Amino acid sequence: MAEIIQRDGSWAFDGSSVRITPGPHRSVPLFRQTYGEITVPLEAITGIVYEPERKRGRLRLRLREGADPLLQATGGRLPDAADPYRLAVDIDRSGVAEYVAEEIRRSLLLEQIPQEPTKTYLLSGPPVPVSVRSSDGTVSFDGAQVRIDWSDTSERVKRATGPRIIAVGDLVQVEWLPNSGYEDGFLRFVTRDTVFSQLPPEKDPYALDLWGSARRDLLTALVAAAVTARLPHPSTRAADFVARPRLATAVPPAADHDVLLRRLRDLGELHREGVLTDEEFATAKAAVLRGF
DSSP states (O other): OEEEEETTEEEEEOSSEEEEEEOOSTTSOHHHHHHOOEEEEGGGEEEEEEEOOSSEEEEEEEEOTTSOHHHHHHTTOSOGGGOTTEEEEEGGGHHHHHHHHHHHHHHHHHHTOOOSOOSSOSSOOSOSSEEEEOSSEEEEEOSSEEEEEEOTTSOHHHHHHOOEEEEGGGEEEEEEEOOOSSSOEEEEEEETTTTTOOOOTTTOTTEEEEOSOHHHHTTHHHHHHHHHTTSOOHHHHHHHHHHSOOOOOOOOOGGGHHHHHHHHHHHHHHHHTTSSOHHHHHHHHHHHHHHO
């Protein structure tokens, strides 16, 4: 067993996997604390490096492309402090860090772990159900469908469309960009009907505009990763998109008819007032109809 324990967390390698556990210290980002412990199988790793610095060094674990739904969903855009595959190391523990890195490198060599991208996810991603309250609304995922409930501060067009419910089978991919504190981020659910949409996140009924607390909004990456883990793997996604038939739009139940008409009237009013462009109106209208 090769193990290193630091204030930010601990890494333990048993020859077949690396167990990464976030530390309990309050300096550990909320995202890491919420994501919790991660077990990375050896076959998901391409390498590890220890980067010494003047006061603190850093261990960096590199994973094979396509192995982890979290990395797939976030595209390497997680802030360094929130990245579970980086560990800050005190300078007096640099020897231990080097030892852990060397043990992992030796096992990669002995087991002849390939470097090419994987054809399936080797990590499971966050457990479900998962729900996150962001600046633009609350997004939840139960393993089968995504639900977005807009906040009072969301754009009128989003509130007019009502809660958004998206089945996993209707999704093509998830797009995520963090709120940096200087620029807004977003969490967008791309469906077959919206794959070519150019709507900005603040008006897109399939996207959360992340403009509030960067610390809290970062948790939306949990939802992005959980959904990504249940979509076709990137190695098969293109073929799957072509092969799968489109689902017919359902007719709204009579009990929901009044709600449907009210939402369509609200959207029509926003369109007439010039709040919505023709494209925005068409997309929002389609979102309402699909919601029923």
